[in-house]
Amino acid sequence: xxxxxxxxxxxxxxxxxxxxxxxxxxxxxxxxxxxxxxxxxxxxxxxxxxxxxxxxxxxxxxxxxxxxxxxxxxxxxxxxxxxxxxxxxxxxxxxxxxxxxxxxxxxxxxxxxxxxxxxxxxxxxxxxxxxxxxxxxxxxxxxxxxxxxxxxxxxxxxxxxxxxxxxxxxxxxxxxxxxxxxxxxxxxxxxxxxxxxxxxxxxxxxxxxxxxxxxxxxxxxxxxxxxxxxxxxxxxxxxxxxxxxxxxxxxxxxxxxxxxxxxxxxxxxxxx
Amino acid sequence: xxxxxxxxxxxxxxxxxxxxxxxxxxxxxxxxxxxxxxxxxxxxxxxxxxxxxxxxxxxxxxxxxxxxxxxxxxxxxxxxxxxxxxxxxxxxxxxxxxxxxxxxxxxxxxxxxxxxxxxxx
Numbered sequence: 001x002x003x004x005x006x007x008x009x010x011x012x013x014x015x016x017x018x019x020x021x022x023x024x025x026x027x028x029x030x031x032x033x034x035x036x037x038x039x040x041x042x043x044x045x046x047x048x049x050x051x052x053x054x055x056x057x058x059x060x061x062x063x064x065x066x067x068x069x070x071x072x073x074x075x076x077x078x079x080x081x082x083x084x085x086x087x088x089x090x091x092x093x094x095x096x097x098x099x100x101x102x103x104x105x106x107x108x109x110x111x112x113x114x115x116x117x118x119x120x121x122x123x124x125x126x127x128x129x130x131x132x133x134x135x136x137x138x139x140x141x142x143x144x145x146x147x148x149x150x151x152x153x154x155x156x157x158x159x160x161x162x163x164x165x166x167x168x169x170x171x172x173x174x175x176x177x178x179x180x181x182x183x184x185x186x187x188x189x190x191x192x193x194x195x196x197x198x199x200x201x202x203x204x205x206x207x208x209x210x211x212x213x214x215x216x217x218x219x220x221x222x223x224x225x226x227x228x229x230x231x232x233x234x235x236x237x238x239x240x241x242x243x244x245x246x247x248x249x250x251x252x253x254x255x256x257x258x259x260x261x262x263x264x265x266x267x268x269x270x271x272x
Numbered sequence: 273x274x275x276x277x278x279x280x281x282x283x284x285x286x287x288x289x290x291x292x293x294x295x296x297x298x299x300x301x302x303x304x305x306x307x308x309x310x311x312x313x314x315x316x317x318x319x320x321x322x323x324x325x326x327x328x329x330x331x332x333x334x335x336x337x338x339x340x341x342x343x344x345x346x347x348x349x350x351x352x353x354x355x356x357x358x359x360x361x362x363x364x365x366x367x368x369x370x371x372x373x374x375x376x377x378x379x380x381x382x383x384x385x386x387x388x389x390x391x392x393x
């Protein structure tokens with residue numbers, strides 16, 4: 001099967017380090033949300049929690065598959081794609097089970113898109129962002145159409161004033177806003193670093209160009225000096241300064257001078 | 273006899289200028305470097321100096337700073353290709369050299385300048 005270039009690029013050896021990072025990030029995020037769900041359930045905010053645990057287990061499975069694919073270097077693109085799809089599905093599932101449109105978890109999509117942007121490329125980021133929009137939209141439409149049951153949000157379940165809710169919500173916001181901040185800041189850092197490297201390279205090229213010009217000027221000088229000798233001496237010969245000259249010798253002198261001048265023309269054309 | 277000092281590090285060019293100007297009865301001394309040129313210039317007090325500006329060690333421009341140099345016509349010559357405008361500006365202002373020749377130059381043009389500044393030998 002042929003993948004679009006932007007996807008194929010993701011599995012290239014140069015991007016392995018990023019794929020490995022995505023697996024670490026995947027385990028970290030799954031663990032964080034697992035603990036968040038345990039805490040929320042413990043605080044009485046989440047009446048229905050088993051589907052959420054199941055979603056996290058699903059994510060852990062796909063994450064492990066992605067890890068194995070990298071370790072054995074087979075089906076890396078497929079396993080990583082499945083892992084990202086699992087992210088979006090578990091996120092949408094978690095949003096659904098925590099209240100659908102009124103879920104406080106909506107911001108998790110931002111984490112996904114920013115980490116994909118950091119680790120992959122423009123095309124993949126747009127694809128993942130578009131998929132997130134489509135999945136969330138599908139969920140909203142299915143709930144609206146009554147195909148999926150509308151579930152209560154933790155906000156309505158426990159009341160906004162609950163201390164437990166506020167603590168968990170603050171922790172959640174810190175991570176869910178903190179992660180995209182970290183990822184985007186890292187992206188900007190990488191871009192800045194690349195820009196600096198390019199500037200440095202540019203400076204080196206300008207410097208090399210200057211050296212080349214200086215070298216050429218020196219070469220020109222070196223070449224014009226002997227040509228001056230050839231032209232001058234042949235003028236001296238034909239001018240009779242070294243004794244009487246025959247017409248044939250004068251003719252030969254003209255040719256010497258013409259050749260020297262055409263050599264000069266070549267130098268000017270090559271170097272100017 | 274009018275004396276001309278040629279300061280030129282290229283031996284072929286130096287002997288060519290010597291032969292040419294001697295054919296017009298000038299007395300020629302040749303120096304192959306800047307320091308030698310300045311020494312000869314001060315010893316022999318020539319009527320005119322023709323100096324290559326890219327000499328080894330000392331630049332040809334130095335000669336103009338000596339006591340005798342201030343009242344002697346100086347011609348500069350060089351094979352520097354690009355910077356003719358700059359060199360010409362120098363001959364007119366700072367250095368007060370009287371002419372600038374870019375190699376390869378026409379010997380008759382040099383001779384006409386020589387005759388213009390110090391007359392026939």
